[in-house]
Amino acid sequence: xxxxxxxxxxxxxxxxxxxxxxxxxxxxxxxxxxxxxxxxxxxxxxxxxxxxxxxxxxxxxxxxxxxxxxxxxxxxxxxxxxxxxxxxxxxxxxxxxxxxxxxxxxxxxxxxxxxxxxxxxxxxxxxxxxxxxxxxxxxxxxxxxxxxxxxxxxxxxxxxxxxxxxxxxxxxxxxxxxxxxxxxxxxxxxxxxxxxxxxxxxxxxxxxxxxxxxxxxxxxxxxxxxxxxxxxxxxxxxxxxxxxxxxxxxxxxxxxxxxxxxxx
Ligand SMILES: [Zn+2]
Ligand SMILES: [Zn+2]
Numbered sequence: 001x002x003x004x005x006x007x008x009x010x011x012x013x014x015x016x017x018x019x020x021x022x023x024x025x026x027x028x029x030x031x032x033x034x035x036x037x038x039x040x041x042x043x044x045x046x047x048x049x050x051x052x053x054x055x056x057x058x059x060x061x062x063x064x065x066x067x068x069x070x071x072x073x074x075x076x077x078x079x080x081x082x083x084x085x086x087x088x089x090x091x092x093x094x095x096x097x098x099x100x101x102x103x104x105x106x107x108x109x110x111x112x113x114x115x116x117x118x119x120x121x122x123x124x125x126x127x128x129x130x131x132x133x134x135x136x137x138x139x140x141x142x143x144x145x146x147x148x149x150x151x152x153x154x155x156x157x158x159x160x161x162x163x164x165x166x167x168x169x170x171x172x173x174x175x176x177x178x179x180x181x182x183x184x185x186x187x188x189x190x191x192x193x194x195x196x197x198x199x200x201x202x203x204x205x206x207x208x209x210x211x212x213x214x215x216x217x218x219x220x221x222x223x224x225x226x227x228x229x230x231x232x233x234x235x236x237x238x239x240x241x242x243x244x245x246x247x248x249x250x251x252x253x254x255x256x257x258x259x260x261x262x263x264x
Contacts, residue, residue: 001029001131001169003178003206003262004051006044008236010257017050017258018043022069023180023208023237026053029169030128035061036167037180039073045080047258056080061116062133063088064180064207065164066096067149071105078107078115086112087133089163090120096159098150124196130170137165137184137192143220144185147210166207168193171264174201181208181238187224204232206262211235211243218243226250234262 004026011019024044027034035058038044048055058081064070071092078084093112096104105112112118119125122136139146146160164183169176177193179186186209194200211218225233225247235244236256247253 001027001171001176001264003027003264004053005256005258005260006035006047006051006053007039008256008258008260010236010255012257012259015257015259017047019258020069021237022072023064024073025178025206026055026058027131027178029131032060032128033058034127034131035077036178037062037064037070038077040069042073042076044073045076051259059083059085060127061086062127062167063092064166065089065161065183066092066094066104067161067181068103068105070180071107074105074107074112078112081116084116085119086116087119087121087125087127089122089136089165091163092120094152096150096152103150127167131167132170132193132196133167134165134189134192134196136162137188139185139188140191141185141187141220141224143217144188146185147183149183165189166193168197169264170197170199171203174203175199176204176232176262176264177202177206179205179207179209182210186210187221190224190228202228202230204234204262204264205230206232206234206236206256208237209235209239209243212238212240214242214246218246222247222250232262 022040024039
């Protein structure tokens with residue numbers, strides 16, 4: 001499995017790609033071309049072109065959740081790929097508003113169906129033999145409660161971002177987890193990935209960790225991650241410098257930026 005960061009908040013010196021506070025990863029596995037999240041704008045498409053990656057024959061797009069830093073660039077890939085299957089949770093395309101601002105997908109479910117085959121699932125879905133979309137993440141840790149960000153409809157129903165999910169890849173050395181924002185809790189996601197695969201060895205994690213403040217949750221998360229002894233930790237997208245510094249005191253973490261490649 002090869003993963004290339006098409007868009008991230010961070011860019012590397014001397015690598016002249018576009019950065020934006022969003023997520024999009026290009027994955028190749030078993031001859032299948034897969035996209036994980038679609039960024040905020042068309043930056044991921046422009047970066048892919050600069051990297052020599054042809055996105056026109058991507059067959060599957062997995063969407064972690066509905067926020068527009070993961071779905072904003074959706075119209076561009078739908079325009080380019082005519083045989084795309086989108087795999088995500090049934091709640092991904094619901095309306096999402098925060099302080100009067102639309103923070104959800106630019107296309108709703110009906111619109112998406114006009115362009116692509118839409119596979120909505122709360123259950124895990126095999127993307128390739130070893131790559132799995134996890135579906136709805138159960139809450140198993142005591143310290144990771146669900147975030148509420150904005151509302152989901154005109155009745156002002158609080159949005160607990162229930163759809164927030166991730167992918168995991170089975171390797172000989174353990175599981176490698178790919179997250180969007182980890183609104184469901186990074187430890188809840190890891191625990192569920194272990195359960196789904198039946199493998200308790202975590203070889204790596206890349207993606208948003210959703211950790212910002214130096215609080216109880218961060219302390220408990222760090223304690224958990226330290227115990228897991230994960231050799232390849234790539235926290236990015238939604239993690240503060242403070243949180244990274246705290247993590248870096250007790251474990252090795254790696255930098256992520258646009259253009260970076262992970263080859264497993
Ligand atoms: Zn989000
Ligand atoms: Zn995000």
